[in-house]
Amino acid sequence: MVTGVVFDIKKFAIHDGPGIRTTVFFKGCPLACRWCHNPEGLSIAEQHIHRKERCIGCGDCVQLCPHNAIEISNNGFRWDDKSCVRCKTCVQTCPAEAHEFIGHTVTIDEVVEEIKKDIIFYDESRGGVTFSGGEPLMQAQFLLGLLKACGRLDIHRTVDTTGYADAELLLAVAGQTELFLYDVKHMDPEKHRRYTGVSNKKILNNLKLLTQHGAKVDIRIPIIPGVNVDDENIHETGAFLSSLPGIRNVSLLPFHPEAGHKYSRLGVHCFSSNIRVPTRHEVDDIAKRLRRFGLQLKIGG
Numbered sequence: 001m002v003t004g005v006v007f008d009i010k011k012f013a014i015h016d017g018p019g020i021r022t023t024v025f026f027k028g029c030p031l032a033c034r035w036c037h038n039p040e041g042l043s044i045a046e047q048h049i050h051r052k053e054r055c056i057g058c059g060d061c062v063q064l065c066p067h068n069a070i071e072i073s074n075n076g077f078r079w080d081d082k083s084c085v086r087c088k089t090c091v092q093t094c095p096a097e098a099h100e101f102i103g104h105t106v107t108i109d110e111v112v113e114e115i116k117k118d119i120i121f122y123d124e125s126r127g128g129v130t131f132s133g134g135e136p137l138m139q140a141q142f143l144l145g146l147l148k149a150c151g152r153l154d155i156h157r158t159v160d161t162t163g164y165a166d167a168e169l170l171l172a173v174a175g176q177t178e179l180f181l182y183d184v185k186h187m188d189p190e191k192h193r194r195y196t197g198v199s200n201k202k203i204l205n206n207l208k209l210l211t212q213h214g215a216k217v218d219i220r221i222p223i224i225p226g227v228n229v230d231d232e233n234i235h236e237t238g239a240f241l242s243s244l245p246g247i248r249n250v251s252l253l254p255f256h257p258e259a260g261h262k263y264s265r266l267g268v269h270c271f272s273s274n275i276r277v278p279t280r281h282e283v284d285d286i287a288k289r290l291r292r293f294g295l296q297l298k299i300g301g
Helices: 061-062 089-093 107-115 119-125 139-150 167-174 189-194 201-212 231-242 259-265 280-291
Strands: 003-013 021-026 047-050 070-073 076-079 099-100 104-107 128-132 156-161 177-185 218-222 249-252 296-298
Touching: 003 107, 003 139, 003 177, 021 107, 021 139, 047 076, 047 259, 061 089, 089 099, 089 296, 107 139, 128 139, 139 156, 139 167, 167 201, 177 201, 201 218, 218 280, 231 280, 249 280, 280 296
Parallel strands: 021 128, 128 156, 156 177, 177 218, 218 249, 249 296
Antiparallel strands: 003 021, 003 104, 047 099, 070 076
């Protein structure tokens, strides 16, 4: 039985493709973008979250943890990932619900049953299901199984992807997908590697491949001051996208800092703390420059 790891199933999503949608968030991503707004999707492993604002310091989790993975002292809360076996005793015993584990293993049938509950909303709004992450292409068989199952139910299917995968897999997914939401983060391969951890060569080549095979692709560009908003990168981005067959719809996604609390709860460093929010004028100017290439621009998801 094929299973996968997800960290959320969001109902009534309106920014992840056309109409009202159910968005399934896969865990695991090959990129590590410094501005990532879903850090809980980076690792495929189940992760512990401690909500400090809820903790009442009762110490029940410390006393009842069978593997001594939790400690509360004058220095604050400490959780030992190596000692923890994910028994979830802390979650079950905490009176303040300060403990949570992100990510759970599910079957294709279990996810499809959740999706089916919203079919009436898809029919009324011309919506459907979106597979996002993380990076759904990292769990290839699970993704393909879900796409095929939704296809049999005549549900519109969207895949939100970084495009960082083998070309053969991407084409196989394209055969089971009505729409791709495809990220283009930077045109310079070395800067792309610096800010995301990987080169953009495979990503851009795969985007070319998809468009050459007639796949419907909408582009998403994160607007990150100090990273990809310079004139040269914007010009190269516009020139590249306008050279591809069928690419017209582009969404600009201005950076926002709201994900900072997620990093704190996960106990990982937040690289985006030094990134500022772009001004409306900056975003409008980028949109104006990209429209000169014949692209249809939208600001936001």
